[in-house]
Amino acid sequence: MSAPASPSPATPAPAGSSIVDKSAAGVGARQYHIGIAPGEVGTVALLPGDPFRVPFVAEFLTDVKDIAHNREHRTMTGMYRGRLITATSTGMGCPSTAIAVEELARVGVTSFIRVGSTAALQPGIRPGDLLVSEGSLRNDGTTAAYVHPGYPAVPDPTITLELAARSRALLAAEPGADWAVHSGLNASDDAFYAETPEWIGQLNAMGILNVEMESSAMYVVARLRGLRAGMICACSSNLVDGASLYDEANSRLKDGWMRSIEAALETAVALEL
Ligand SMILES: O=P(O)(O)O[C@H]1O[C@H](CO)[C@@H](O)[C@H]1O
Numbered sequence: 001m002s003a004p005a006s007p008s009p010a011t012p013a014p015a016g017s018s019i020v021d022k023s024a025a026g027v028g029a030r031q032y033h034i035g036i037a038p039g040e041v042g043t044v045a046l047l048p049g050d051p052f053r054v055p056f057v058a059e060f061l062t063d064v065k066d067i068a069h070n071r072e073h074r075t076m077t078g079m080y081r082g083r084l085i086t087a088t089s090t091g092m093g094c095p096s097t098a099i100a101v102e103e104l105a106r107v108g109v110t111s112f113i114r115v116g117s118t119a120a121l122q123p124g125i126r127p128g129d130l131l132v133s134e135g136s137l138r139n140d141g142t143t144a145a146y147v148h149p150g151y152p153a154v155p156d157p158t159i160t161l162e163l164a165a166r167s168r169a170l171l172a173a174e175p176g177a178d179w180a181v182h183s184g185l186n187a188s189d190d191a192f193y194a195e196t197p198e199w200i201g202q203l204n205a206m207g208i209l210n211v212e213m214e215s216s217a218m219y220v221v222a223r224l225r226g227l228r229a230g231m232i233c234a235c236s237s238n239l240v241d242g243a244s245l246y247d248e249a250n251s252r253l254k255d256g257w258m259r260s261i262e263a264a265l266e267t268a269v270a271l272e273l
Pocket residue numbers: 048049050091092093115116117118192211212213214
């Protein structure tokens with residue numbers, strides 16, 4: 001893993017100026033947005049988007065603690081098969097995700113696994129299926145503030161392979177399962193309602209499996225800071241074959257979330273994250 005880099009401005013601040021250096025801001029302190037202090041969380045964090053999904057992670061844990069809930073960032077911790085697990089919600093989109101990853105890193109988290117929802121872009125991927133990300137098309141503004149347009153947004157390969165293996169093991173253990181696991185590329189969009197039929201068609205033609213809104217920031221910030229990240233999402237809807245379903249009460253989506261969380265927890269244990 002390469003050394004952490006910081007987002008250095010093109011022209012350094014003049015010596016003796018009082019311009020704030022945010023690369024050092026808050027290190028060792030309770031964090032401004034997530035409300036967590038060093039020592040309150042472990043080294044691996046599961047990241048759902050929605051604060052109301054953090055307790056779904058806690059359902060798998062023992063010795064559960066509520067750590068903080070500030071803005072969209074809710075955090076709980078607990079034990080899963082001998083490992084201290086942290087669950088923190090990112091909110092929707094790359095800006096708040098980048099803040100969550102930066103601040104979690106400042107309090108000791110070194111591995112991040114997003115457990116989200118996503119819309120499918122290839123026919124036949126059904127609500128409730130799991131999608132393991134192998135890389136993100138960076139259609140967001142946040143990562144453009146951090147890196148060159150050609151910089152790749154890629155997950156840690158070991159976490160990615162383990163997420164695929166653990167989710168396929170869950171599938172194999174369920175006789176008559178009516179869901180599937182898919183691995184491939186996804187897109188991270190900024191603007192949910194700006195996804196036109198033309199854009200959806202372009203992503204489909206490029207073979208992109210699914211679209212969500214956070215992974216590009218998680219991957220880029222993790223790489224820049226020398227940390228590890230991966231993503232497993234549950235399909236909420238299919239934007240190309242009409243299996244559209246923006247209904248969180250539907251049990252297929254909830255079942256998918258729970259399976260994605262279990263695969264992420266098993267990954268954390270297997271890799272000692
Ligand atoms: O369910 P979460 O994890 O929030 O993920 C998806 O759902 C939201 C859009 O509905 C976006 O945040 C998108 O990435």
